[in-house]
Amino acid sequence: MQLRLPSSISEAQRCLAEGAVPVGGATLVWAGWQRDGFPEQAVSLRRLPEANAIGPGELGGAVLLHHVDATVPEVLHRAAGGVGTGAVRRAATVGGNIVGSTLRCLLPAALVLDARATVLTADGVYETDLAELLAKRLVLLALRWRTPLASGYRKLEGAAGGAPPLVVAVALHSGDEGRAHLRVAVRDNYDVLSGSAPCEPGAGAGEVLHALEGTELGELPAAARDAVRDQVVEVLARAAG
Ligand SMILES: Cc1cc2nc3c(=O)[nH]c(=O)nc-3n(C[C@H](O)[C@H](O)[C@H](O)COP(=O)(O)OP(=O)(O)OC[C@H]3O[C@@H](n4cnc5c(N)ncnc54)[C@H](O)[C@@H]3O)c2cc1C
Incomplete structure (x- = not known):
């Protein structure tokens, strides 16, 4: 060769x-x-x-x-x-x-x-x-890409020889006239699902998570949705702080 x-x-x-x-x-x-x-x-x-x-x-x-x-x-x-x-x-x-x-x-x-x-x-x-x-x-x-305001990533522990570990990626982006939005992507097994939600100034994590539930991320199993919630809360807190 x-x-x-x-x-x-x-x-x-x-x-x-x-x-x-x-x-x-x-x-x-x-x-x-x-x-x-x-x-x-x-x-x-x-x-x-x-x-x-x-x-x-x-x-x-x-x-x-x-x-x-x-x-x-x-x-x-x-x-x-x-x-x-x-x-x-x-x-x-x-x-x-x-x-x-x-x-x-x-x-x-x-x-x-x-x-x-x-x-x-x-x-x-x-x-x-x-x-x-x-x-x-x-x-x-x-x-x-355009630099986000804040971002975060988590890969869960995987069992040896088992399914690939869950991966959660989150980024908060600034938008026009202060209308930020949050993007989330998850690798669940070998599938990659994603969704985004508006993130108005002062909006709590609860509102953002509720909006994300309406995307394909809402179809994830409960444990994966918990991991999404934790990562979203962490990134929003970091952006606010
Ligand atoms: C022990 C082990 C553990 C691993 N664990 C993980 C893990 O936890 N997470 C994970 O994501 N991956 C994991 N991998 C896979 C790893 O990500 C890939 O081996 C690696 O990224 C392939 O990169 P490479 O540069 O060696 O690709 P190569 O082996 O050189 O190429 C792989 C393929 O990519 C194509 N390719 C290479 N460069 C380009 C390019 N610039 N544009 C388009 N196509 C291209 C090649 O044509 C080929 O088809 C693991 C692999 C091993 C061996």
Whole structure:
């Protein structure tokens, strides 16, 4: 297998056009390649500056999970810090997690940030939403979002060999004329559900939670709804304090 390491967008496009398969840290694909055979060419974005950005409003697809630090909103920082083991986080990338994995702990965080994806194809670079990124398994160059007022993330303890642990991500966003809104996303088993509610100044957590009950989050089992409530209360308290 030839591993190609482009350092410019045009070079990366050429790699895709010539059939190179995108690879991050190979934490997921390696076993399959050993079993079924290696592709002729793979392309890693690790030398591409556009895929390595990290800051308050952006995160590159080639950034290693253990490099995701407190410069990004708390919800994303904590999501990356909770993936697998230290060894996995030292090798796995943001793109491999969101687009390539089934657990995708980073997805609820990206959803509550209302992140947009900058993607690379053999024909060019364009911006799209997370739904298209996932449905078409596009190559993720970077995620971008507007910095929230406050955010939070919780991953419950999972039983060894059992269902994936519940993940709750919450972000409070400022809106026009002081009309803030709260976005919540939950990974329950392998499903990701989300909802949002207006959050008027002075509104209590009870009103926000009541509004969230009217979204698909209201269909969650009681234990998951309790975890949502705790996280919403915590983020609203932090924003107020
Ligand atoms: C022991 C262990 C524990 C784990 N625990 C968790 C966990 O708790 N939570 C969780 O979410 N995940 C978990 N994972 C999965 C982990 O998130 C993935 O292994 C990892 O994110 C894949 O990243 P990678 O960079 O190694 O991807 P690779 O293995 O390199 O690629 C995986 C797939 O993603 C595609 N891909 C790679 N980069 C991009 C890109 N930039 N754009 C689009 N597609 C791309 C590849 O083409 C491939 O199809 C665990 C994995 C292991 C091995």
